[in-house]
Amino acid sequence: MSKKSETLMLCLTVILGMSPWFATGAAIFDIARDRGIPGSLHALLSSAVQAGFVVGALGVAVTGIADRLDPRKVLAAAALMNGLLTFGLLVFMPGTPVSVLLRFLAGVGFAGIYPVGMKIMIGWGRTDRGYLVGLLVGALTLGSAMPHLVTLLGGLNWRVVIVFAGTASVLASVLALRLQLGPYHARALSFDFRAIRLIWTDRPIRAATGGYLGHMWELYALWTWIGVAAATSYAQRLPPKPTENLSALTAFAAIALGACFCVPAGELADRFGKARIAAGTMWLSGLAGVASAAAFGGPVWLMFALLLFWGATIIPDSAQFSALIADNAPPDLAGSLMALQTALGFTLTIFTVQLTPVVAGEIGWRLTLLLLALGPAFGIRSLRTVWR
Template sequence: MKTLSVSLLAAACVAALSLWFSSAAVLPEMLAEASITPTRQAFLTSGVQIGFVVGALGFAVLGLPDRIHPARLFAACAATAALVNAALLVTPIGGNAAIAARVVTGALLAGVYPVGMKIAVGWGTRDRGFLVGLLVGALTLGSASPHLIALSGGANWRVTVSITSLAGLSAAFLMLGVQLGPYHAQAARFDIRAVTRAWTDRRIRLAYAGYLGHMWELYAVWSWAGAAMAASFALRMAPEDALPLARIATFCAVAAGGIACIAARWIADRIGKAQVAILALAVSGTCALAAALTFGGPVWIVVAVFVLWGFSVIPDSAQFSALVADFAPPEQAGSLMTLQTALGFALTFVTVQATPVIAASTGWPPVLALLALGPAFGLVAMIRLHHMGRR
């Protein structure tokens, strides 16, 4: 029962999370049909981020995962998100209704991934690290999938939106076969006192700082790596060849992180969570600078840099939440992790929104270099946290 339920859950996460970047993956085809300002282009992706923040806080405050069977809540949110995503097919391209649909999709996905994580950890204690890594890997693979799906749609972006919407509906059906594990427990309601502890407890504050540095680059890379690589490749080949190659490279880059997530949880149990975060932040920050320096260079070098960036940008994600859980009082751990997630995704709204706007005026290399500021900030925080543990 455990293997079946966890397998169905992981598959459902992959399918449902394909909705996240369904518009970003087909933006070039949308621009071929309609003129969309850089700001509105960004809103089509960053709207999901802000919707997720509002949704996550709303679910936590209302305690919905405890009032509704988690698997049914996941299914309902995935199905509804799929229908809202399909609204992109009938709303004006880049219009207010399309952006609103992206915000609502993000809010509904807050009932998918966090709830899926809660279901997963209910199936084990000793292998909980593996279960968390598996779900983060599923999130990563699902986020990568629209770039691969976009290749099948060719110039017709509506095919990609339709396929991702059907994937969201399939996630709902998959969840009908998921059972709750023997270690399933109620989630605590959001405790406003967690805000104070997040600031006064230095260990938690440093874990938050590391997470914010990580989130500074993560979704900006996932959202715009394809656009950056397409622009870089276009300096070496025909634009009609650059875009398909950029999509394949983006899928490989993001999907590589999914493999790294599972390995990171295994390594963290042996060398420590902070050490894994330090290594990942150092590599991803270096890749950000390398991406700026190699922009417009040989295609194989650019692809290699972005794939390594994608591999290193995500495996530390679960470590920050685990560190907060380690340091927090048990009765506030859930609220502190919810607050951490909300702050991180709120920050991604800024970076995802700003990246294409700045790139339109300065070019891609300066923007890619700026993304290195996040992991540099997080790296300093995690080194300090590591030194605290050695005292």
């Protein structure tokens, strides 16, 4: 099969495999009504996935699984595991301690899909890695948005979302075994701890990691809570039922729209420089965050438009941080370094996802959205030495 068909097959696999990530967050209103769980537990169900991903990504990095084993088999096993864990939420309902454990273990499984998928993707090219990783991150973004679409179409029934996400992940495990590896795929015979050292000592890799941390400060906090933030804003001008429907549409559209811009951003990055394009998109997402905070509680159409713009600009830079790692790392260490980079970023998101609703409860969503804009500012500063 051709490079184009193989990369598109990989993207479809990642879309399906990432679908369970926001399975509980997308149906949060129906879960709250059905299960009567407090907001703090909503946050715990989401941050458990982040914590599990960190553990899994660190495991991938330290063991070198993405570099030493056949990544297709790793991806297939992880997607199958996540599908079964997601189905488990139908037995151990959201809100029980076991459900939190299931979400944590699913987070571990995602580390076998996202970083491993990037390892497979960069094996298909050298000069066009910005485009290739952008394509994969676009797939990841679309997969993350799918539960919000199912929530919108499924009448806000949380069980429909769970069944869809679990089925999609199982299908991803089947597709993963049909993937081919590219001509530039590099395999390590054993893990080299240089992968850990390089993330601190190599200037381009360190800058890319700093930029990634700034990016992650805002990304998953917004993706997890955008429906709640939008609903809180819309509720000041709309009745309850239209508020819930429009907030679900906002969450899906904002996340999915970002997927559309990952590929063009990757093409521009290959042409003009990955660090420069990443910094440019962070400027836009930071401005979108400030504008959304200013418009909070105002006209519904304006808040809706600004949240969509924020969603469109918050994700295209993500691929370029990974591509910078791939460009500057020894080929046989690229998978471990990308896994380590993502582990650090998702460690940060454990705190941002858990604390965002708490902070919003204390100071309001307007100021909370404004605080998220601090992430892009830090990321831009970290990248300055690279693009110069």
